[in-house]
Amino acid sequence: MAAATVYLGFLLVALVFAYFKIFYRRLRAGEPPLAPGHFLWGNGKQFTDHAVKFLHAAHKKCGDVFTVRFLNQYWTMVLDIHSYEQFAKEKNFDFDAIQEQVNNNVFGYHIVDARKMISEAGQKVNGKHLFTSLENFANNLTEAFKQTASEADNATVTRENKTMINNMKNNSNILANEKRNDLYDLLETDVKKDYNIASIMASEKLLEQPSTFKADYFADSWSQDNLRNLASKTFFSPVFYTIFGREEAGKESNFHPQVFHKNFDQFHKYFNFLWLGLPVQMFPQAVEAAGILAQQPSSSDMVQREGCSDYIKFATEFMLRNNQTERDIICHNLVFLHVNYNTFRAVYWCMYKLMEDAEVMSAVRREVEEVVEAKRTGANQAEYEAEFTTEDINKLPVVDSFLKEVIRWTSGVFMVRKCVEDTAFTTASGQTFNIRKGDKVAIYPPVFHHDPEIFAEPETFKYDRFIDADFYKNGIKIKHPLIGFGSLCPGQKLSMLQIKWFIVNIVNSFKLELLEGEKTAPHTGMYGHEILPPTNDVLCRFRPREGAVTLKYINNYGSNGSKGLGGISSGNLL
Numbered sequence: 111m112a113a114a115t116v117y118l119g120f121l122l123v124a125l126v127f128a129y130f131k132i133f134y135r136r137l138r139a140g141e142p143p144l145a146p147g148h149f150l151w152g153n154g155k156q157f158t159d160h161a162v163k164f165l166h167a168a169h170k171k172c173g174d175v176f177t178v179r180f181l182n183q184y185w186t187m188v189l190d191i192h193s194y195e196q197f198a199k200e201k202n203f204d205f206d207a208i209q210e211q212v213n214n215n216v217f218g219y220h221i222v223d224a225r226k227m228i229s230e231a232g233q234k235v236n237g238k239h240l241f242t243s244l245e246n247f248a249n250n251l252t253e254a255f256k257q258t259a260s261e262a263d264n265a266t267v268t269r270e271n272k273t274m275i276n277n278m279k280n281n282s283n284i285l286a287n288e289k290r291n292d293l294y295d296l297l298e299t300d301v302k303k304d305y306n307i308a309s310i311m312a313s314e315k316l317l318e319q320p321s322t323f324k325a326d327y328f329a330d331s332w333s334q335d336n337l338r339n340l341a342s343k344t345f346f347s348p349v350f351y352t353i354f355g356r357e358e359a360g361k362e363s364n365f366h367p368q369v370f371h372k373n374f375d376q377f378h379k380y381f382n383f384l385w386l387g388l389p390v391q392m393f394p395q396a397v398e399a400a401g402i403l404a405q406q407p408s409s410s411d412m413v414q415r416e417g418c419s420d421y422i423k424f425a426t427e428f429m430l431r432n433n434q435t436e437r438d439i440i441c442h443n444l445v446f447l448h449v450n451y452n453t454f455r456a457v458y459w460c461m462y463k464l465m466e467d468a469e470v471m472s473a474v475r476r477e478v479e480e481v482v483e484a485k486r487t488g489a490n491q492a493e494y495e496a497e498f499t500t501e502d503i504n505k506l507p508v509v510d511s512f513l514k515e516v517i518r519w520t521s522g523v524f525m526v527r528k529c530v531e532d533t534a535f536t537t538a539s540g541q542t543f544n545i546r547k548g549d550k551v552a553i554y555p556p557v558f559h560h561d562p563e564i565f566a567e568p569e570t571f572k573y574d575r576f577i578d579a580d581f582y583k584n585g586i587k588i589k590h591p592l593i594g595f596g597s598l599c600p601g602q603k604l605s606m607l608q609i610k611w612f613i614v615n616i617v618n619s620f621k622l623e624l625l626e627g628e629k630t631a632p633h634t635g636m637y638g639h640e641i642l643p644p645t646n647d648v649l650c651r652f653r654p655r656e657g658a659v660t661l662k663y664i665n666n667y668g669s670n671g672s673k674g675l676g677g678i679s680s681g682n683l684l
């Protein structure tokens with residue numbers, strides 16, 4: 111009994127010692143205050159419950175700069191939007207350690223001479239490469255749209271089509287004609303066989319029908335899909351081909367956009383856990399997905415693929431020069447796909463918001479139709495074409511504001527750095543805080559993006575919020591009100607232009623609608639992702655717009671005025 115008491119005593123002392131050693135922090139002079147949290151776990155639960163609400167509350171209690179704790183890790187939050195530039199320029203706040211953490215913990219590899227590689231590779235999507243990347247993307251987008259449109263035309267028959275067929279059957283005028291009845295039977299039979307309905311429609315029998323009948327038919331010929339699938343087919347596929355080029359015709363493999371999209375989606379669910387250092391083996395589904403994502407062409411085959419991007423070519427050659435392995439190169443390809451996946455997510459939200467609110471759709475459509483009409487050439491509808499340069503794409507105030515609002519509303523990422531030396535950090539208002547070497551320091555853009563003093567009614571989506579607008583905090587105009595790309599993202603311009611060009615094209619070429627009652631929202635439990643995923647997917651229907659003008663992107667790099675892209679400057683969307 112006495113021995114047990116002594117052991118228990120020792121255990122207690124050891125636990126108390128461990129607590130003070132691992133979790134407890136005595137503040138030094140000049141350090142920011144600690145946000146109140148659980149004595150053991152710190153602020154992790156408050157953060158995962160709803161990061162923005164927690165940080166807004168802590169901001170009110172503690173002021174602009176304070177420290178939160180995730181278990182034994184201390185993160186100092188700089189929640190003053192006017193101090194963004196001071197933060198981004200502080201040389202003791204280092205991003206390399208963070209990028210290393212993602213590469214190592216999530217993708218299990220590391221890049222030799224990473225800073226040099228990322229900054230040189232980053233140039234491969236900017237300057238003249240921005241124009242060629244956009245040109246390649248535009249060509250791949252046209253292909254993807256053609257394919258989606260022909261799939262829609264050839265739609266294998268869904269429940270909806272069956273309803274349509276029933277409606278047709280119920281049409282007494284039509285039913286009067288026995289010959290037509292044969293057609294419905296044929297349609298139904300082919301529904302069951304999963305045949306292609308368009309080829310049936312093209313059959314002689316149908317072409318004999320009166321024109322009103324055909325119009326009715328086409329008015330109802332929608333295809334139905336999950337929004338994620340539709341966005342994947344129309345946007346992720348062209349992005350994938352723009353990055354990795356295309357395989358020789360006739361070769362089928364798992365290195366295919368749809369296979370990669372599905373598995374990336376699966377893998378991404380565990381991103382935050384992996385980033386924080388939990389072993390991937392804890393998540394069998396992530397391991398399975400990673401196994402498929404690792405099935406890529408060899409580095410020598412990859413750079414030979416038709417249309418392989420300059421970014422991938424440069425990064426592959428750089429890594430080979432540094433004797434990195436094929437495995438490292440495969441992992442780097444995945445990291446690059448991962449950063450591009452953010453653009454896909456933003457596109458998902460653009461499509462959702464266009465469909466969710468008729469006012470948004472009609473405002474965006476009006477602007478697109480006006481510009482397409484102004485640029486249209488060609489003698490008749492079949493020949494109508496409109497050409498757009500990068501500047502044209504960038505000069506659409508409604509599309510621009512709509513996209514910025516999507517980013518404001520859905521961005522979820524930290525701008526996080528590791529403090530590499532004890533640092534006295536002075537905010538824009540002149541307050542100085544001592545930041546401890548080894549701590550993380552972060553700006554959290556969603557806190558600003560949802561601040562009612564900066565953005566009136568921040569939870570309301572206002573597509574025109576950014577048109578000719580200035581934003582203020584504490585009566586001072588904000589230099590960088592929208593910082594969803596942080597200060598370092600080299601893909602910001604490309605990403606914004608790809609999305610804008612996609613919006614112009616999708617609105618021009620397709621009709622899109624959500625199915626009745628379908629709703630989703632950004633998943634606030636996933637704060638930490640650059641763009642938040644949806645809580646659930648939604649069903650939508652779409653069909654090609656008849657008589658849509660063919661749109662073309664023109665790479666006019668080098669011509670007068672093409673180098674200064676008004677409206678996008680690095681590190682700042684406005």
Ligand code: HEM
Pocket residue numbers: 205209228235449450452453456521523524525526594595596597598599600601602604605640641
């Ligand atoms: C909507 C799309 C995107 C969003 C929201 C986004 C956001 C971000 C953010 C927040 C960072 C961290 C920056 C910082 O802390 O200062 C980042 C880094 C990065 N992004 Fe993006 N990004 C997007 C698209 C892209 C694209 C298309 C590319 C590639 C062409 C790209 C390449 C990178 C790279 C390489 C880094 C690491 C930079 C470094 O280590 O210096 N991103 N991105």
